[in-house]
Amino acid sequence: MLLKNVLIENATETSDIRIDNRKFAEIEPALQPHQGEEVIDCKGRQALPPFVESHIHLDTCLSLPKTGENLSGTLFEGINLWSKFLRTITTQVLKQRATETIQLYVDNGVQHIRSHVDITSGNMSTFEVLLELKEELKDIIDIQLIAFPQDGIFSSKDAREKLNEAIKLGADGIGAIPHFEFTREYGVESLDYIINLAEKSGKLVDVHCDEIDDEQSRFIEVLAARAYESGLGERITASHATAMHSYNSAYCSKLFRVLRMSNINIVSNPLVNVNLQGRFDTFPKRRGITRVKELLENDINVSFGHDDILDPFYPLGNGDMRDPLIMGLHLCHMMGHNELMNSYKIVTYNGAKTLNLGEDYGIKVGNTASLIILDAPDFITSLRKKAPVMYSIRHGKFIKQLNNN
Numbered sequence: 392m393l394l395k396n397v398l399i400e401n402a403t404e405t406s407d408i409r410i411d412n413r414k415f416a417e418i419e420p421a422l423q424p425h426q427g428e429e430v431i432d433c434k435g436r437q438a439l440p441p442f443v444e445s446h447i448h449l450d451t452c453l454s455l456p457k458t459g460e461n462l463s464g465t466l467f468e469g470i471n472l473w474s475k476f477l478r479t480i481t482t483q484v485l486k487q488r489a490t491e492t493i494q495l496y497v498d499n500g501v502q503h504i505r506s507h508v509d510i511t512s513g514n515m516s517t518f519e520v521l522l523e524l525k526e527e528l529k530d531i532i533d534i535q536l537i538a539f540p541q542d543g544i545f546s547s548k549d550a551r552e553k554l555n556e557a558i559k560l561g562a563d564g565i566g567a568i569p570h571f572e573f574t575r576e577y578g579v580e581s582l583d584y585i586i587n588l589a590e591k592s593g594k595l596v597d598v599h600c601d602e603i604d605d606e607q608s609r610f611i612e613v614l615a616a617r618a619y620e621s622g623l624g625e626r627i628t629a630s631h632a633t634a635m636h637s638y639n640s641a642y643c644s645k646l647f648r649v650l651r652m653s654n655i656n657i658v659s660n661p662l663v664n665v666n667l668q669g670r671f672d673t674f675p676k677r678r679g680i681t682r683v684k685e686l687l688e689n690d691i692n693v694s695f696g697h698d699d700i701l702d703p704f705y706p707l708g709n710g711d712m713r714d715p716l717i718m719g720l721h722l723c724h725m726m727g728h729n730e731l732m733n734s735y736k737i738v739t740y741n742g743a744k745t746l747n748l749g750e751d752y753g754i755k756v757g758n759t760a761s762l763i764i765l766d767a768p769d770f771i772t773s774l775r776k777k778a779p780v781m782y783s784i785r786h787g788k789f790i791k792q793l794n795n796n
Contacts, residue, residue, distance in 0.1 A: 392787070393422060393430045397438045398768055399754055401732055405435055410760040413787035418756055436781060437765045437773060439735055440753050441502035442712040443742025445658045446597075446630050446696025449506040449524075449534075450477075450485060450517050451704065452492040458703045466602060466667045470541065470571075472703040474512040482520040489524055492700060495710030497531050497790060500763035500780040504532060505597065505696075505746055507539035507566060507630075510553040515560070522561055531790045535563040535746055537597045543572040544581040554588065564595030569610040570603050570634070578610050586617045589626070595747060596627045597658075601634035604668050604677055608634040612646055615653040624654035628745055630696075632657055632681040633668050643682065647689045656745040657691060659683050660698035661719035663705045683723040694742040695719055712738040713774055728771070735770045760787040 394408040399418070407422035408415060424430050451473055458476040461469045496504060508518050518538065525534040538557030540550040544567055554565055567585045569578030582598070589596045601608045611629050618627040635643065650657075659681050668679020686693050695715045700708030708714070716738050720726060725734065743752040751758050767778035783791035 393424050393428050394438070394764070395422075395430060395432045396435055397433045397764070398435055399438045400735070401769070408438070408754070408762075410784070410787050413760055415754060415756050415758050415760050418754070431782070433764055433781075435768055437767055437769060438754060438762050439500075439765065439770075440739045440743070441761050441763055441783065441785070442500045442738050443694065443746060443748075444496060444501050444504040444696055444712060445628075445694040445738075445742045445745045446660055446698055447492075447504060447506050448509070448539075448699055448702070448704075449489045449492055449504075449521060450508050451702040452700045452708075453488040454480075454702045455706055460706075461703045463670065464666065465670045466704070469667070469702075469704040473509070474541070476703075477509060477512040477517070480513075480517075482516050485517060486520050486524060489521060490528075492710065493524070493528060493532060493534075495700070497783070498780070499709070499711040500765075500783050500791070501710065501712060502532055502761055502783070502785055502790075503535075503742070503746055503748060505535040505537060505564075507537045507597065507599075509541040510538050510557055511540045511542040511547045511550050515553060515556055518557055518560060518562070531785060535595070536561075537564040537566045537595070538562040539566040539599070540568065543568055543577065544584055545577040546571070546573045551584070554585075558588075558592050558594060562594060564597050565589060565592070566597050566599060568599040568602075569613070570601050570605070570608045571599075579613055582610065582613050582617055586621050586623065586627075589623060590621060596623065598627075598629055600629040600632055602631035602664075602667075603634055604637055604671060604679065605634055606637035606639075609638075611635065612649060615646075615649045615655055618655045619649065619653040625656065625692075625744070626747060627653075628656040628658055630658040631660060631664060633664050633679050635681045636668070636677055636679060643685070647686070647691065650686070650691050651689060657681065657686055657693045658696055658745060659693060659719060660696045661715045661722055662708065663698035665718065665722060666705055678722050680719065680722045683719060684725050692741055692744050693737065694745045695737050711777070713777065717774060731771045731774065732769065734774070761785045
């Protein structure tokens with residue numbers, strides 16, 4: 392396959408991309424077609440590595456019509472609504488909704504997803520059905536599953552048992568939620584537990600960390616210290632970290648040092664964070680998003696996720712990674728020309744680093760041939776016009792192809 396006249400990432404001159412044997416074989420201007428080779432003229436459109444969804448809950452997606460509306464708009468009411476509903480859901484319905492959600496992502500150029508799966512509100516059948524789906528859909532998308540103890544590790548009587556069961560079943564990673572534990576001591580203990588379990592099992596770690604407006608919630612410093620001490624660093628992620636929005640700048644200066652040293656990843660979920668946070672404020676109302684711009688300026692990896700789609704935590708969402716990106720760019724005052732042009736990296740390369748995808752990710756000779764072609768010459772135009780994904784190629788094969796007019 393030969394893709395002609397492609398603008399790769401922020402390039403101003405077109406290149407051609409030859410794909411052979413599922414790999415990027417050549418990337419040069421004006422390549423000549425081989426005899427019988429499929430040739431596609433991309434007409435100066437932008438090519439990017441596939442979008443990466445760093446944080447979603449596939450088990451909750453599309454459940455809002457059944458769970459009931461979150462009238463207070465708070466995280467806590469959302470958790471209560473979901474916990475009650477999960478006990479009634481069938482695996483067949485769950486699988487159907489998750490499949491529909493994944494198709495939304497595929498249509499929007501996403502080829503890698505990290506999903507958290509609640510293991511404490513019900514039995515392990517939810518986790519098992521998503522493991523099945525991961526295998527069934529592997530030709531169109533990679534799915535990482537994080538065993539997520541929604542009710543806490545030490546505030547839920549069987550969470551530790553279920554975490555170990557999830558590891559045996561094939562979880563890609565394990566999580567915690569220290570700010571939701573009964574006490575700060577439980578929160579710290581939960582982080583110690585999850586790091587020790589990761590060291591023994593070799594699993595990734597992704598913690599729902601400080602997802603609260605409380606400026607006293609500072610579990611991220613504990614997680615970063617444990618990441619540094621254990622050497623697990625880049626295999627550990629702090630998701631949300633919304634309390635950082637309320638930290639004073641002197642403390643953040645200290646915090647950023649240990650975050651850099653630890654090499655952990657941060658995931659922000661701008662759509663849901665701005666929806667759920669600030670609900671206890673009168674005025675001024677906090678934006679409820681972590682310090683994305685400042686973290687990036689301090690060479691700390693930050694990627695974005697949806698978190699939720701049409702569920703008791705968020706009533707909208709469509710699987711287009713440009714939606715959380717646009718929201719985050721606005722909220723974090725990242726609207727300069729270069730910031731906008733390079734913002735695709737937050738939902739591509741930065742996400743790939745969060746998911747530990749390795750060096751095979753990206754449009755480079757020798758890498759596995761996975762990429763998307765957007766109907767725009769540059770990323771600012773793509774953001775502004777919500778340019779459709781014309782082509783999504785995975786491992787050298789089309790998984791989405793629109794009419795090339």
